[in-house]
Amino acid sequence: MQPYPTRPTSSTAVSDDWSRDDWTAFADRLLDGAMAWASPGRGRITPPGAAGGYGVDVDGLEGFARTFLLAGFRIAGERGEGVDHLIDFFSDGIRTGVDPDAPDRWVRLDEHPQAKVEAASLALILDLTRPWIWDRLDARTQDRVIAYLAPVVGDDTYPRTNWLWFRVVVQTFLRSVGGPWSADDITADLALHNSLAREDGWMSDGEERAFDHYVGWALHLYPVLWVRMSGAQELAGDRIAADVAALDRYLQDAIALVGADGSPLIQGRSLIYRFAAAAPFWAGAIAGVPSIPAGALRHAAARIVGHFAANDAPDDRDLLTMGWHSEWRALAQSYSGPASPYWAVKGLIGIALPADHPVWATPAEPLPIDGGDTLRAIAAPAWIVSATAADGIVRVVNHGTDKALPGTLVGESPLYARLGYSTATAPLLDERAWIDPLEQAVALVDADGTATHRSAIEPIGVRIDGQVGVGSSSWIAHTLAPGRSAGHGQGLAGEATPIARVTVHSVVRGPWEVRLVRVDPLEDGPDVDELTLRVGGWPVAGERVFAQTVEAAARAAAGDVTSIVRALGDEPADPRVVQRLDASPLGGFAAVPFVELDVAPGTWHALLLELTRTGAAIAELGSPTAELTGTEVAISWPDGLRTTTDLIHPRPAAPSGR
Incomplete structure (x- = not known):
């Protein structure tokens, strides 16, 4: 493993870092673009475009929940000041969403599995913005929210993938507001998370060899956010240090995967989530990982988000479409709808850190590719x-x-x-x-x-x-x-x-x-x-x-x-x-x-x-040129280096994991 350089090793200028004002302005642009497509009761947000594979009702819930993530980061980062329009808008949407008689109510968790995904975003932000939204909701709405989330308890149909965190997050919130929850469910889910761990802080998104951006924007992000929820530390016990250590080691590899132009690796599913790839770097900054400077983590996130901002994402309507840069629907999975790309907002979670947080004053550090x-x-x-x-x-x-x-x-x-x-x-x-x-x-x-x-x-x-x-x-x-x-x-x-x-x-x-x-x-x-x-x-x-x-x-x-x-x-x-x-x-x-x-x-x-x-x-x-000699290959590289590598035909290694 090569060490990460803590100081610039070349003359590459760090000129593309974003100020906190840049981050919040970009977030507001995304919020304004999405909120314009809300239903009359604000319970659903459905950007224009063909319906997703799960239908328009799921699309609307997805649009609200994923936009609520970004609004929650924004509200928390301002400590509720100067963002009354967001507090009012999304509070209205919550009241409508859990009203069983509202025409734009939310799809329930027992009606469609995708609601289990979106419920985690709802619970996470209700906890994060508790003083400004949850505590101000009327008692009937609070009861309806609890009833809406309650089917998660004892539900063993969640896929054995990153979905485990959706059940953990929702039940942690329910526990904090006096709702139903299951200690056995949470214990089982945390054990499943441990079973997905692989070498050097990496995680596999399931039992398959599934290594992709979900390692960072889900399996490493949620432990950092979860442990900061009300009461979560009591449930976490002694696992917090191990989770942070795994994140720290993973980031040493992940930061080397960011291109000089800010592009993430174009590999794996759900690529329409685009700059969600910045999320693990913010997770590292929030958790205070020891190995990579906070200025480098913030800069990596800015480089990634800036890459897409410079390449038509969002578009001229301030909307995120299904695509990588501009819209290209073939990149989406079969289940993706017009609001699915808004999971990209995970990459903006840094705005939940207030202006006086040290991360904003820390000098930017170059990325590995800047140094050689x-x-x-x-x-x-x-x-x-x-x-x-x-x-x-x-x-x-x-x-x-x-x-x-x-x-x-x-x-x-x-x-x-x-x-x-x-x-x-x-x-x-x-x-x-x-x-x-x-x-x-x-x-x-x-x-x-x-x-x-x-x-x-x-x-x-x-x-x-x-x-x-x-x-x-x-x-x-x-x-x-x-x-x-x-x-x-x-x-x-x-x-x-x-x-x-x-x-x-x-x-x-x-x-x-x-x-x-x-x-x-x-x-x-x-x-x-x-x-x-x-x-x-x-x-x-x-x-x-x-x-x-x-x-x-x-x-x-x-x-x-x-x-x-x-x-x-x-x-x-x-x-x-x-x-x-x-x-x-x-x-x-x-x-x-x-x-x-x-x-x-x-x-x-x-x-x-x-x-x-x-x-x-x-x-x-x-x-380069190469010469095969029996069981070796001798390679002459253009700069004059010559290397020799064995070509013995070894047996494949046994699958690894724990």
């Missing part, structure tokens, strides 16, 4: 992280995350199971991407064009070896007769046919990955000699794309981002570039370079993958 190149191995998701200061890109080479259970053969999810993700590229997400893995994929392709899938991955390991990152994984490559997905980002289910074992060994440095691929036949499997090995590079997208093939290399570019795949051996290679329309949230045109090779069973194929920005000095250095 970063190379890290993150054990839990089995990622090699390579960030380059010259072009500001953070890249992740993925050898262990797929949102699948170990041992299963399922479809490869573009959001989770590709071999690479970055802050400058997005996986393809058109319909074909779910059935035909291409970008950042290693697939075996038959004569009919049917490609194999990767999940479930069998991680072998990741490590830093001197000046290179090394990662390895293996899997049973299989074709799939696909069925339907649950719509939560995982790959398609379906009937799988095992084809061969594929092992990939990555040697990573700067913008480059030397990727070694080996295909081993399965006993009773098909003849792999008749298959083609396809290795796809980084996807690029924009208003225009450019493609080029030269000898054994394929190149694609969009805007200032360039992706190259090159075969490094002497074997014949067929380089190509595929272009797709409306397949990426980053632009209407997308392109993926790839190389096809004839399969040589039991031997290593060597390829180079590169991702850079045009004009960056690093892009002018040239490319």
Whole structure:
């Protein structure tokens, strides 16, 4: 693990930090835009757009609850002064929401499961703003709120994921106002949280290898907020220090995943929540984690939120749409509605800290990418992280995350199971991407064009070896007769046919990955000699794309981002570039370079993958070369460094966790 620099190590200026006034002005802009779409009784907020998968009634509750989060942060941060319009508006909405006869009442927890999610936001903010909202509600409304929330007690139908915190938060509030609650429920949920813990402070969002932004904006955020609720410390016991320590360790990795332009890693589901990715950094500031300066945490949050503010989120109506920058509905999950993106407001939780809180006076600190190149191995998701200061890109080479259970053969999810993700590229997400893995994929392709899938991955390991990152994984490559997905980002289910074992060994440095691929036949499997090995590079997208093939290399570019795949051996290679329309949230045109090779069973194929920005000095250095010698690969890097890495074919590691 590389230490986080506590002082600037380069001349990069910290010029994009936000003052508290900047934060509150941005929050007010979002609130004004959303509140304009309230129902007559203010119990529902439904921004314009097609109804979500759960219907307009759920959409309206979702809009109120998620906007109430932001209003609550704003009210608490001002200690209730100068925000009477927010107090009155949302108090009216609460009265209406719990009135069983109101036409814009809230969907109840026993009517639709999504209400259990939104109930946690309601309870959290009712506690946070207790002196200004809850204590001023009339007794009948208070009783109705308690009755509305009460079905959570004893409800064992909550998914065994980050949803555990929705039950804990609601019951903690109920306990504080004399409502029903269950100590057994809370004990069970906290035990479930502990069971999701993985190495180095990371959490998995369920029993699958599900590592994504939910680690930070849910599984690390809620423990920090919960323990500050009325009476929660009595329930927490001695776990508080352990939760903060886990958050602290996680943030040491998370802060290295923020691009120089403020973009978070474009990986995992629910990406329409955008700058919710800033939430764990505010959680660290609120909890007072010891390892990262508060100025760096605040600056990371500002860099992320500022990235989206500069890229049309919110739009010219001051609304958050379903998309990454501008609206692109294909990025949403099946359940997403027009108000779903407002969970992004978790990234603004810092405004709940009043103006006299020390975090606002602490000097801004640079982010890791501001201080130079970063190379890290993150054990839990089995990622090699390579960030380059010259072009500001953070890249992740993925050898262990797929949102699948170990041992299963399922479809490869573009959001989770590709071999690479970055802050400058997005996986393809058109319909074909779910059935035909291409970008950042290693697939075996038959004569009919049917490609194999990767999940479930069998991680072998990741490590830093001197000046290179090394990662390895293996899997049973299989074709799939696909069925339907649950719509939560995982790959398609379906009937799988095992084809061969594929092992990939990555040697990573700067913008480059030397990727070694080996295909081993399965006993009773098909003849792999008749298959083609396809290795796809980084996807690029924009208003225009450019493609080029030269000898054994394929190149694609969009805007200032360039992706190259090159075969490094002497074997014949067929380089190509595929272009797709409306397949990426980053632009209407997308392109993926790839190389096809004839399969040589039991031997290593060597390829180079590169991702850079045009004009960056690093892009002018040239490319690495590699020489395979038995069980080793010797790589000559453009700056003159030469490294040697073993290519012994190890057994995959057993799944980790506790």
